[in-house]
Amino acid sequence: MENVVECVNLTHYYGKRLIYENLNFVIKKGSIFGLLGKNGTGKTTTINILHGYLRPHSGHCYIFGEDSQHLSPQTKARMGFLMEGHIQYNFMTITQIEKFYSAFYPKWKKEAYYDLMEKLEVEPQQKLSTMSCGQRSQVALGLILAQDPDLMILDDYSMGLDAGYRRLFLDYLKEYAIGRGKTIFITSHIIQDLEGLVEDIVVLDYKGVLLTSTVKEFKANFKQFTFDLPEGHHVSLHKDDVIANFEIFKTRGIVYSFKTQDKVEEHLKKLNVPFKNIKQVPMTLEDAFIGLTGKY
Numbered sequence: 272m273e274n275v276v277e278c279v280n281l282t283h284y285y286g287k288r289l290i291y292e293n294l295n296f297v298i299k300k301g302s303i304f305g306l307l308g309k310n311g312t313g314k315t316t317t318i319n320i321l322h323g324y325l326r327p328h329s330g331h332c333y334i335f336g337e338d339s340q341h342l343s344p345q346t347k348a349r350m351g352f353l354m355e356g357h358i359q360y361n362f363m364t365i366t367q368i369e370k371f372y373s374a375f376y377p378k379w380k381k382e383a384y385y386d387l388m389e390k391l392e393v394e395p396q397q398k399l400s401t402m403s404c405g406q407r408s409q410v411a412l413g414l415i416l417a418q419d420p421d422l423m424i425l426d427d428y429s430m431g432l433d434a435g436y437r438r439l440f441l442d443y444l445k446e447y448a449i450g451r452g453k454t455i456f457i458t459s460h461i462i463q464d465l466e467g468l469v470e471d472i473v474v475l476d477y478k479g480v481l482l483t484s485t486v487k488e489f490k491a492n493f494k495q496f497t498f499d500l501p502e503g504h505h506v507s508l509h510k511d512d513v514i515a516n517f518e519i520f521k522t523r524g525i526v527y528s529f530k531t532q533d534k535v536e537e538h539l540k541k542l543n544v545p546f547k548n549i550k551q552v553p554m555t556l557e558d559a560f561i562g563l564t565g566k567y
């Protein structure tokens with residue numbers, strides 16, 4: 272299967288500050304890929320590298336086989352970007368901006384835009400500058416769907432969108448990508464939205480790349496164990512090969528691990544943790560993401 276995006280040993284610094292080192296991932300044609308991470312971990316940075324706006328410190332990204340630093344106009348025309356919900360030309364109306372954009376895109380699909388705009392409770396003559404943040408995001412999403420790109424890159428598409436519209440847009444996205452050979456790169460802080468949408472993920476942390484996996488494998492292999500602790504007993508844990516993350520409350524502990532329950536129990540015993548009633552608790556993708564990256 273064709274690799275639409277291939278990033279190889281990508282390393283980036285801003286000044287002396289390392290953002291990540293050796294980020295590697297591949298996005299296959301027709302798949303939906305999610306880049307996840309807390310605020311400021313390097314998601315937008317990666318997108319800026321993908322479209323050649325930013326030169327990485329080292330490493331390469333290839334888009335449809337071309338180095339992202341030297342993309343041909345033909346390849347650029349196959350890519351559609353949404354940058355954190357931003358839309359320029361706020362002085363235009365819904366109708367004017369559609370006409371303006373259509374001139375740049377040979378495959379422009381006006382219906383895809385107006386189909387979404389009909390669901391927006393605003394007059395076609397209303398200027399974008401007078402719309403709410405969520406309404407402007409909806410216009411931006413309509414404009415990107417109308418471009419009909421082969422590779423769609425959505426940076427935080429959900430800015431300001433209400434729950435219903437988010438669901439609607441995700442339905443559109445699935446329909447757009449699945450079975451049509453379209454490829455999607457998405458970042459979002461609403462992790463629950465990505466469950467059931469995204470197949471492969473990379474999770475970034477402040478120290479670099481934390482995980483590269485399929486969502487299926489991550490959810491199958493990453494586990495949460497809860498246990499009781501005796502009152503007044505101080506437990507001090509550290510992250511290690513077995514404990515990927517942990518939380519200790521007064522009489523309750525949580526350990527997140529890629530290991531089996533037997534291994535975790537054995538490990539806790541070795542650390543003299545007086546745990547009782549240990550059990551594995553099912554997690555959503557969002558639970559697993561927070562378990563892996565921590566709450567703060």
Ligand SMILES: Nc1ncnc2c1ncn2[C@@H]1O[C@H](COP(=O)(O)OP(=O)(O)OP(=O)(O)O)[C@@H](O)[C@H]1O
Binds near residue numbers: 286290315317
């Ligand atoms: N031009 C720049 N110069 C210096 N530092 C920068 C620059 N752009 C981004 N950074 C820093 O690099 C880090 C990564 O920023 P980036 O915008 O890629 O994060 P992000 O993962 O997209 O965050 P968010 O989820 O908040 O959108 C942040 O700490 C940010 O402050």
